[in-house]
Amino acid sequence: xxxxxxxxxxRAQPSMSDVAKLAGVAIxxxxxxxxxxxxxxxxTRRRVMAAIAExxxxxxDAARSLAAGTSTTVGLVVADLGNSFxxxxxxxxxxTVRQHGMNLLIANSDVDLAKQSNNLAVFEQARVAGxxxxxxxxxxxxxxxxxxxxxxxxxxxxxxxxxxxxxxxxDERRGGFLAARHVLDLGRRRLLFVGGPLSxxxxxxxxxxxxxxxxxxxxxxxxxVETHGQNIRHGKQAARELVARSNxxxxxxxxxxxxxxxxGVIQVFDELADFDVPGDVAIVGYDNNHFASESNVPVSTVxxxxxxxxxxxxxxxxxxxxxxxxxxxxxVVLQPHLLPRRSSLGxxxxxx
Amino acid sequence: xxxxxxxxxxRAQPSMSDVAKLAGVAIxxxxxxxxxxxxxxxxTRRRVMAAIAExxxxxxDAARSLAAGTSTTVGLVVADLGNSFxxxxxxxxxxTVRQHGMNLLIANSDVDLAKQSNNLAVFEQARVAGxxxxxxxxxxxxxxxxxxxxxxxxxxxxxxxxxxxxxxxxDERRGGFLAARHVLDLGRRRLLFVGGPLSxxxxxxxxxxxxxxxxxxxxxxxxxVETHGQNIRHGKQAARELVARSNxxxxxxxxxxxxxxxxGVIQVFDELADFDVPGDVAIVGYDNNHFASESNVPVSTVxxxxxxxxxxxxxxxxxxxxxxxxxxxxxVVLQPHLLPRRSSLGxxxxxx
DNA sequence: CTGTTAGCGCCTTCAT
DNA sequence: ATGAAGGCGCTAACAG
Numbered sequence: 001x002x003x004x005x006x007x008x009x010x011r012a013q014p015s016m017s018d019v020a021k022l023a024g025v026a027i028x029x030x031x032x033x034x035x036x037x038x039x040x041x042x043x044t045r046r047r048v049m050a051a052i053a054e055x056x057x058x059x060x061d062a063a064r065s066l067a068a069g070t071s072t073t074v075g076l077v078v079a080d081l082g083n084s085f086x087x088x089x090x091x092x093x094x095x096t097v098r099q100h101g102m103n104l105l106i107a108n109s110d111v112d113l114a115k116q117s118n119n120l121a122v123f124e125q126a127r128v129a130g131x132x133x134x135x136x137x138x139x140x141x142x143x144x145x146x147x148x149x150x151x152x153x154x155x156x157x158x159x160x161x162x163x164x165x166x167x168x169x170x171d172e173r174r175g176g177f178l179a180a181r182h183v184l185d186l187g188r189r190r191l192l193f194v195g196g197p198l199s200x201x202x203x204x205x206x207x208x209x210x211x212x213x214x215x216x217x218x219x220x221x222x223x224x225v226e227t228h229g230q231n232i233r234h235g236k237q238a239a240r241e242l243v244a245r246s247n248x249x250x251x252x253x254x255x256x257x258x259x260x261x262x263x264g265v266i267q268v269f270d271e272l273a274d275f276d277v278p279g280d281v282a283i284v285g286y287d288n289n290h291f292a293s294e295s296n297v298p299v300s301t302v303x304x305x306x307x308x309x310x311x312x313x314x315x316x317x318x319x320x321x322x323x324x325x326x327x328x329x330x331x332v333v334l335q336p337h338l339l340p341r342r343s344s345l346g347x348x349x350x351x352x
Numbered sequence: 353x354x355x356x357x358x359x360x361x362x363r364a365q366p367s368m369s370d371v372a373k374l375a376g377v378a379i380x381x382x383x384x385x386x387x388x389x390x391x392x393x394x395x396t397r398r399r400v401m402a403a404i405a406e407x408x409x410x411x412x413d414a415a416r417s418l419a420a421g422t423s424t425t426v427g428l429v430v431a432d433l434g435n436s437f438x439x440x441x442x443x444x445x446x447x448t449v450r451q452h453g454m455n456l457l458i459a460n461s462d463v464d465l466a467k468q469s470n471n472l473a474v475f476e477q478a479r480v481a482g483x484x485x486x487x488x489x490x491x492x493x494x495x496x497x498x499x500x501x502x503x504x505x506x507x508x509x510x511x512x513x514x515x516x517x518x519x520x521x522x523d524e525r526r527g528g529f530l531a532a533r534h535v536l537d538l539g540r541r542r543l544l545f546v547g548g549p550l551s552x553x554x555x556x557x558x559x560x561x562x563x564x565x566x567x568x569x570x571x572x573x574x575x576x577v578e579t580h581g582q583n584i585r586h587g588k589q590a591a592r593e594l595v596a597r598s599n600x601x602x603x604x605x606x607x608x609x610x611x612x613x614x615x616g617v618i619q620v621f622d623e624l625a626d627f628d629v630p631g632d633v634a635i636v637g638y639d640n641n642h643f644a645s646e647s648n649v650p651v652s653t654v655x656x657x658x659x660x661x662x663x664x665x666x667x668x669x670x671x672x673x674x675x676x677x678x679x680x681x682x683x684v685v686l687q688p689h690l691l692p693r694r695s696s697l698g699x700x701x702x703x704x
Numbered sequence: 705c706t707g708t709t710a711g712c713g714c715c716t717t718c719a720t
Numbered sequence: 721a722t723g724a725a726g727g728c729g730c731t732a733a734c735a736g
Contacts, residue, residue: 013479015730016730026706026707027707028706029705029707031730032705035731039705040706041706044705056501058476059477059730060477060729061478062729063712065414065712065730066414066415066714066728067711067712067729067730067731068712071414073474082439087434094460103459103471104459104460105427105458106433107455108439110443110446122425124410125410125411125412126414126425127365127412149410150364150365232643232646263646264646267648294619296622296648367712367714368714377723379713380716380724383714383715383716384721384722391721392721396722412712414712414713414714415715416713416714416715417714418712418714418715418729420714
């Protein structure tokens with residue numbers, strides 16, 4: 001199979017030595033004009049560049065990183081690209097990674113632990129400079145993460161209890177607290193938390209935060225309807241369950257674990273005559289879903305700083321790559337913030 | 353720098369020769385047990401695997417693809433991860449790529465032509481086995497695509513007019529046609545198309561399709577409100593413009609270029625007293641946005657087969673990589689299909 | 705400033 | 721079935 005040319009159109013990729021030959025210089029010079037332009041005469045630089053252009057040469061990065069022992073790409077392993085929160089993270093990470101002269105490649109775990117492990121392995125085999133891991137919300141993270149032994153690794157949206165990795169997370173309890181306190185500040189006292197399953201760390205912590213806020217107010221109570229997920233249909237289901245439980249509803253404020261849940265709840269309430277949001281029940285969601293802000297009743301929400309998380313995590317990773325990172329692993333905690341809108345403020349809220 | 357160990361915690365990555373030494377075999381044997389297990393005794397295979405496990409060895413893929421001249425990863429360059437259509441494509445592509453024993457890495461162009469070019473360059477330098485390109489909707493595609501000279505390239509959601517690349521697209525005209533004909537079948541005659549800018553190929557083609565459907569019906573007309581984008585706010589704006597133009601509205605059917613547009617329109621109409629959707633105006637959106645199906649008035653829509661597009665494109669790419677592809681480039685055209693829901697059918701539509 | 709050279713870690717004949 | 725050796729394309733150190 002040696003002398004048989006590859007099938008079809010393309011001739012083989014030109015190599016540096018081809019470029020060197022055409023430009024009439026040595027191969028090392030080509031390498032220099034690419035990596036250390038200051039070490040090369042303007043004239044020869046031009047000749048080399050011309051040859052590169054003429055040949056359509058593209059440097060083989062596999063060879064480069066093999067020889068140099070360093071890569072210029074970082075990998076991002078993401079739990080679910082279908083969730084815009086992770087897309088925000090990717091956007092943020094991409095920005096700072098690029099700022100450091102590197103490139104970001106993304107692998108989607110698609111809510112599948114096996115894929116997540118595989119993705120980590122892929123990046124490790126590729127000898128990327130480092131990897132950012134926004135993992136599934138399961139207790140197995142440390143295990144799969146341990147697969148990547150020597151590659152710098154920073155966690156996003158997950159805290160390494162054993163301090164094995166640095167990471168950046170958002171204070172979910174604080175978010176739940178903010179949401180509940182907002183409703184309490186509006187004078188509501190009979191609150192309900194909607195979300196689930198509580199085995200999800202984020203949901204459980206938001207619930208805890210809400211509990212804390214309620215505990216601060218003497219005559220306030222917090223009820224719970226646990227759901228099987230955070231989509232609109234789960235919200236609808238929860239609302240129907242609530243209505244079935246006691247009608248008229250003995251609740252005047254709701255904290256939902258997601259905007260979609262909130263929307264579902266609102267939709268069911270809308271169909272009930274003589275029932276008003278937020279007049280009868282004030283509702284706060286979570287996530288600042290783009291959709292939620294523009295729905296019929298713009299949903300008050302707790303916004304998570306996804307892009308900033310991505311940026312910060314990438315920053316931490318770059319430090320580890322550069323070897324300038326602190327010895328101890330650190331977990332940065334970012335604060336979510338409340339965005340009150342019509343579903344809690346009512347007419348007191350003005351668009352834009 | 354030879355005997356100085358790398359900084360900090362990690363000792364250097366073990367290499368194949370380390371494994372060979374530990375297992376008491378030659379380096380070639382290690383390679384064989386990894387790549388051609390059938391060429392190795394069960395006993396030595398076990399010894400080698402044990403050594404690999406003990407050392408935590410991970411094969412250096414840069415070296416591997418350099419030596420073997422083949423890569424096992426394919427790249428996907430995507431116009432906008434914020435658009436769930438592209439996420440669907442990624443999901444489909446990932447599935448078939450994996451089925452062929454390869455891995456998919458994603459790079460997000462984030463609606464930026466420069467990033468798109470850069471992403472293509474990154475994958476080309478990495479010498480991936482091939483790349484899938486779901487490009488921005490601009491006339492410059494052919495140019496930036498030409499950057500990738502020798503890497504197999506298949507287009508997704510874009511047609512190579514010059515037949516330089518294979519690809520898979522969806523029949524946008526057909527989609528527009530289906531939407532409009534559905535409204536016409538409902539007895540509506542004064543239609544309106546909402547979407548824009550028309551410089552976007554997809555929007556223009558959907559509009560053309562709608563025109564064709566209307567042309568088939570003697571007394572039907574099709575009006576146009578061109579927007580600056582396809583989000584909810586553009587839909588609201590368009591609806592207000594329409595109301596301002598003539599009140600009561602002289603329109604009884606709307607084809608929107610996206611579900612979000614449709615939702616925006618519906619929201620504005622909802623605020624008008626004595627105005628009913630679909631009673632007064634039947635509305636069809638486009639994209640089968642997950643939200644749209646669960647919003648207040650579930651939006652009738654045209655669904656695009658994103659995952660299937662990804663699968664098919666990946667299939668085409670794998671053929672090119674394997675060299676089993678037909679000589680001439682082919683563009684596969686997939687058909688969208690109509691999902692009638694409440695925004696056009698009204699009470700005649702039953703959920704689920 | 706330019707040319708020469710020795711590997712980077714692995715795959716792949718070719719002997720054994 | 722196993723071992724030895726050359727080379728993939730490039731970088732980095734050194735010599736000129």
